[in-house]
Structure formats: C-alpha cells, structure tokens
Amino acid sequence: MKPLLAATLLLTAVSGAHAATEYTGDRIDGVPVINRLDVDDLEPGKMHRFYLQGADSSIGQHWYIPVMVAKGAKPGKVLGLQTGVHGDEINGTQVVHRLFDRLDPTALSGSVIAVVAANSTGILANSRYYQLQGDSGGGVDFNRIWPGKEKGNAAEQHVWRLFNGVWKGNSDIVVDLHTQSTGTTYPLYIYADYRVAGVKELAELVPADMIKVDTGEPAAAEQAFNDVGMISITLEVGGPKVYQPELIARSLTGIDNMLKHYGLLAGKPGRTAKEQKTFVGNQTLSVKARQGGFAEILVTLGQDVKAGQELAVQRNGFGDITARYTAPEDGRVASIATDPVREPGSLLVRLIRHNPEASCREGC
Numbered sequence: 212m213k214p215l216l217a218a219t220l221l222l223t224a225v226s227g228a229h230a231a232t233e234y235t236g237d238r239i240d241g242v243p244v245i246n247r248l249d250v251d252d253l254e255p256g257k258m259h260r261f262y263l264q265g266a267d268s269s270i271g272q273h274w275y276i277p278v279m280v281a282k283g284a285k286p287g288k289v290l291g292l293q294t295g296v297h298g299d300e301i302n303g304t305q306v307v308h309r310l311f312d313r314l315d316p317t318a319l320s321g322s323v324i325a326v327v328a329a330n331s332t333g334i335l336a337n338s339r340y341y342q343l344q345g346d347s348g349g350g351v352d353f354n355r356i357w358p359g360k361e362k363g364n365a366a367e368q369h370v371w372r373l374f375n376g377v378w379k380g381n382s383d384i385v386v387d388l389h390t391q392s393t394g395t396t397y398p399l400y401i402y403a404d405y406r407v408a409g410v411k412e413l414a415e416l417v418p419a420d421m422i423k424v425d426t427g428e429p430a431a432a433e434q435a436f437n438d439v440g441m442i443s444i445t446l447e448v449g450g451p452k453v454y455q456p457e458l459i460a461r462s463l464t465g466i467d468n469m470l471k472h473y474g475l476l477a478g479k480p481g482r483t484a485k486e487q488k489t490f491v492g493n494q495t496l497s498v499k500a501r502q503g504g505f506a507e508i509l510v511t512l513g514q515d516v517k518a519g520q521e522l523a524v525q526r527n528g529f530g531d532i533t534a535r536y537t538a539p540e541d542g543r544v545a546s547i548a549t550d551p552v553r554e555p556g557s558l559l560v561r562l563i564r565h566n567p568e569a570s571c572r573e574g575c
C-alpha cells in the first residue's frame with residue numbers, strides 16, 4: 212500500500228471512530244436530542260445537557276435518556292458514570308446529581324459524562340427489567356444484554372444506542388452504579404475484574420465496605436466496557452428504591468478520588484479502600500430459601516460469621532419454624548434479604564470470603 216493511501220485510510224478510520232456529536236434537530240424542554248455524543252466537539256469549560264434518543268416504544272415514540280457532560284477547560288481523561296441500568300436501583304442517581312451540583316468544568320482537565328435513568332421502562336415499572344411488550348411481553352435483565360444489538364429487540368436496541376451513542380469512543384473509565392435487587396440489600400460493594408489492567412487501581416480508589424474480585428458477568432455493562440478497553444467496575448450502592456446518604460457520600464468520595472487520581476482535578480485522593488480497610492474477597496456463597504415462607508435474618512451486613520452459625524429461620528403462616536439456615540463457611544455478610552417474604556430460591560444471606568485455592572484466585 213502506498214504511504215499516502217495508508218495515511219488517508221488511517222485518518223478516515225480515526226475520524227470514523229470518533230464521529231462528531233449527531234443532533235437529531237429535536238429539542239425537549241429546551242434540551243437538544245442526540246443520536247451520538249462526541250465529547251471532543253463540545254465547548255470546553257462548560258456544562259452540557261442532552262437527551263440521547265433511545266429505542267422506540269410500541270406506540271411509535273422514542274425513549275429519551277438524560278446525558279450530562281462536564282466538559283473540562285483542559286483536555287484529559289474522560290470519566291463516565293452510568294445509573295439506572297436496573298430500574299429499581301436508585302442511589303446512583305443522587306450520586307450523579309450531587310456530583311454535578313459541585314463540579315466546576317472550568318477547573319477540570321478532562322471531562323465527566325453521566326447517564327441517568329438508562330433503563331427508562333424499568334424505572335417506570337419499579338423493576339430491574341426492561342419491559343418488552345412483544346409476544347405477550349416480559350422483562351429482560353438490562354444488565355445481561357450489553358453491548359446490545361443495532362437491530363435487536365427494543366431492549367437490545369436501547370443498550371446499543373447507549374453503548375455506541377454515549378460511551379464507546381468517549382470514555383476512558385466507566386463506573387456502572389447499581390444497588391442490590393428489590394427485597395435485598397448490599398453495603399457499599401464493588402464487583403471488579405482484577406484481570407483487566409487498571410481495574411484493581413480503580414476499585415481501590417473507593418472507600419467501599421467490600422470488593423468482590425470477579426471474572427465478570429457475561430454481557431454485563433461492566434464487562435462490555437472492559438472488553439473494548441475502557442476500565443470499568445460495578446459499584447453497588449446499598450439497597451433499591453431509597454436514597455442512603457452515608458453510602459452516597461462514600462461513593463462521592465470514591466469518585467472525587469478518581470477525579471484526582473486520573474488528573475481531572477488537582478490534589479491527592481482522600482480516603483480510599485486502604486484507609487477504609489475494605490474487605491477484598493474472591494468468593495461469594497449465597498444461602499437461598501429452600502422453601503417458601505417468612506424469613507427472619509439473624510445477622511447484619513458486614514458481620515463476620517463462623518461456619519455452622521445460624522443465619523436465618525423461616526416460618527410458615529402459623530408461625531412454626533419450618534427451616535433453619537446456617538453458614539456453609541466462615542465469611543463476612545455481604546448481602547441480606549430485607550423483605551421477609553421469600554419463595555424457594557430467593558436470597559437470604561450472601562457471604563463473601565477469601566478462598567486461597569488457585570481455582571478461586573481471580574474470583575469464584
């Protein structure tokens with residue numbers, strides 16, 4: 212290939228991968244609607260707001276996803292924050308809102324992108340699932356279909372638009388903010404794939420209670436981001452359908468540490484995993500209900516338990532204890548059921564521990 216032709220092709224490839232922000236021409240409540248974001252072409256030192264045009268609903272209208280960008284005055288790394296992938300997991304929304312209340316783009320070297328309410332239909336239905344209507348309807352786990360499909364079902368298209376319209380080509384780091392599912396709760400808890408370069412460093416900037424070293428969940432957003440060279444963790448901020456100020460504040464400390472560590476803001480990181488004495492485990496053990504009934508959880512989040520220790524009892528409608536559950540191993544309580552109504556297979560208590568076996572080194 213002639214050098215000139217090669218150079219032309221390279222330029223085409225680079226500009227193709229980094230297309231300019233694509234405006235649809237519509238505005239909603241004064242906010243411009245986009246199909247694709249390119250942080251590079253936004254005015255520096257300013258806050259920007261957009262609606263990303265998502266998938267269509269079955270009545271022929273689009274879903275619109277709020278996207279905020281704090282475009283730094285100077286160039287640098289781009290940090291992404293995504294919330295609302297599971298529609299009943301809300302704490303991350305306030306993490307983003309409070310961060311953007313105090314972010315000053317004129318002081319930033321680099322940019323922060325935030326997506327709020329990623330799974331529009333799930334939020335409206337108080338559900339982790341994207342609500343499909345075809346074939347009698349049903350829910351799709353919105354964190355198991357990444358990076359989506361351009362011509363897939365509505366949920367897959369919605370993901371595809373987020374992944375390609377906001378994150379890919381823009382972000383260096385993405386923190387996907389979740390909580391535990393309805394009926395259960397976490398402390399401040401991180402899933403992190405330590406095999407991916409930079410992920411350990413990122414995870415340990417957060418003064419979390421626990422980090423689960425993990426080989427990733429197939430087709431989760433975190434994995435899709437890591438697969439294309441962004442650095443990503445899943446940050447589980449407590450429980451669903453509530454704002455928990457202490458966990459939100461510690462999440463913000465973690466994000467502030469990221470801004471400083473990656474050079475977006477001047478200064479040194481504050482309290483990290485080291486000072487917090489974050490428990491880093493590579494194995495979780497979920498104790499699930501063997502039968503239906505009303506569960507009483509006998510342990511609390513963060514408690515250390517011994518193998519054989521009673522974790523929960525379950526009663527029938529008459530109040531008889533019909534099942535007792537004990538810890539299979541020594542471990543720390545990482546998640547508990549908050550809803551006493553438990554059917555067979557639903558979570559009662561999850562323990563996290565460090566398993567020294569080689570097969571668990573990267574997470575099991």
Ligand SMILES: [Zn+2]
Pocket residue numbers: 296297300354389390
């Ligand atoms: Zn979630």
